[in-house]
Amino acid sequence: MTAPDADIAVVGLGAWGASALWQLARRGLRVIGVDRYGPANINGSSYGESRMFRTACLEHPGLVPLAQRSRELWQQLERESGTRLLEPTGAMLIGPEDGRIVGGALRAAREHSLDIEVLDRDALHRRSPAHEALPADHIAVVEPAGGLTLPEATIRAALASARTAGAQILTDTRVTALESESAGTAVHTAAGRVLRVRQVVVTAGPWLDQLVPGLPLEVVRMPTTWFTPREPDERFTLERLPVFMREVEDGDVLWGHGTLPGRTELKLGLEDGGRHFRVVDPETLDRSVSPSDWSVLGRRLADAVPGVGQEPSRATANIYARTPDGQFLIGRPRGNPRLVVAGGCSSHGFKHATGVGEVLADLVQGKEPAFPLGFTDPDRFE
Numbered sequence: 001m002t003a004p005d006a007d008i009a010v011v012g013l014g015a016w017g018a019s020a021l022w023q024l025a026r027r028g029l030r031v032i033g034v035d036r037y038g039p040a041n042i043n044g045s046s047y048g049e050s051r052m053f054r055t056a057c058l059e060h061p062g063l064v065p066l067a068q069r070s071r072e073l074w075q076q077l078e079r080e081s082g083t084r085l086l087e088p089t090g091a092m093l094i095g096p097e098d099g100r101i102v103g104g105a106l107r108a109a110r111e112h113s114l115d116i117e118v119l120d121r122d123a124l125h126r127r128s129p130a131h132e133a134l135p136a137d138h139i140a141v142v143e144p145a146g147g148l149t150l151p152e153a154t155i156r157a158a159l160a161s162a163r164t165a166g167a168q169i170l171t172d173t174r175v176t177a178l179e180s181e182s183a184g185t186a187v188h189t190a191a192g193r194v195l196r197v198r199q200v201v202v203t204a205g206p207w208l209d210q211l212v213p214g215l216p217l218e219v220v221r222m223p224t225t226w227f228t229p230r231e232p233d234e235r236f237t238l239e240r241l242p243v244f245m246r247e248v249e250d251g252d253v254l255w256g257h258g259t260l261p262g263r264t265e266l267k268l269g270l271e272d273g274g275r276h277f278r279v280v281d282p283e284t285l286d287r288s289v290s291p292s293d294w295s296v297l298g299r300r301l302a303d304a305v306p307g308v309g310q311e312p313s314r315a316t317a318n319i320y321a322r323t324p325d326g327q328f329l330i331g332r333p334r335g336n337p338r339l340v341v342a343g344g345c346s347s348h349g350f351k352h353a354t355g356v357g358e359v360l361a362d363l364v365q366g367k368e369p370a371f372p373l374g375f376t377d378p379d380r381f382e
Ligand SMILES: Cc1cc2nc3c(=O)[nH]c(=O)nc-3n(C[C@H](O)[C@H](O)[C@H](O)COP(=O)(O)OP(=O)(O)OC[C@H]3O[C@@H](n4cnc5c(N)ncnc54)[C@H](O)[C@@H]3O)c2cc1C
Pocket: 011, 012, 013, 014, 015, 016, 017, 034, 035, 036, 037, 041, 043, 044, 045, 046, 047, 048, 050, 051, 052, 053, 173, 174, 175, 176, 203, 204, 205, 206, 207, 208, 211, 222, 223, 224, 269, 318, 319, 320, 342, 343, 345, 346, 347, 348, 349, 350, 351, 352
């Protein structure tokens, strides 16, 4: 192999890749980050101004230490960037006690002795009156230290810190193929440039399996909508309507939060696991929210938060990559010593971005991550 261009290439600079680039650069490795679009672009999964942060990881209790470590790293990134990136406004998880949302949150909270509060339906309605029409058996798990993270600002801060620590960044550069060579990997780009590196970290979000074929991923659309209340309404402030996930009909999950300070819109979306909002090809994605999307989303919203009662002021369809079991893919596929992948966020990966960056840096350096993440092994379905 000719002299490498860098020790490591990170392909895909969304939330996970930007964090990996930051962590690798601060360990003194020569890293180069590559993205087919610009930083904090609208095309991948890390788009839309806000994300829920919580350590009550209902998806798997083993994710709790990762979320806790992510919070520490977020605070470090805030110090380095001088920017507020994580607002602990509280987070609410609502549904039946034995349902996926509340049941999962209670399990994670019990196993890790998390600081949570449990509200019955009436107490929840008093605290957060926008949550109307709750079935009698619905309760809320409130995590006071949960809150909101800012995706675009987080990515920009991680990339700036990475650059300060010596990382090179190539934007508008699409990677077309990864080719094994005798002592490393050749990273081919659409413009014909070839980067030679010792190892590659692929964090290409919904495009991950284009570069690493065979990973069990499908890409799902998820409409996101913003509403401007006709007149100022106390129920829809962030204080009264903190970031939430709420189980509604058929296991669909309504999520969102009230208006951010200085803003007029509240944000609401629906996670339905691909039942109505189909599986798509990210190359030919239609980002508009169609009348058929709205017929499902609008009905769920009207039932759960009747006060909104109008069509959205803004709407877009975001995408995420989902695995068959809803857990991430993090590791070396088939033990490949030159390749680390991280993806399959299954719509709950943003809160772990900074921690995943650290795990990826550990894997690159041949270190065991600080906590067991075997359930994210990319080969577990084989
Ligand atoms: C609507 C919505 C709401 C969500 N809400 C939450 C939430 O509240 N809390 C939470 O924790 N998680 C949430 N998630 C999930 C979270 O947003 C994702 O887990 C996270 O953004 C994934 O980041 P990523 O870096 O893996 O992927 P992405 O952000 O998609 O980044 C992938 C990057 O790879 C680049 N790329 C792709 N192919 C190539 C190529 N060939 N060459 C070079 N670059 C390439 C892309 O341009 C992109 O920048 C939500 C997801 C969606 C869609």
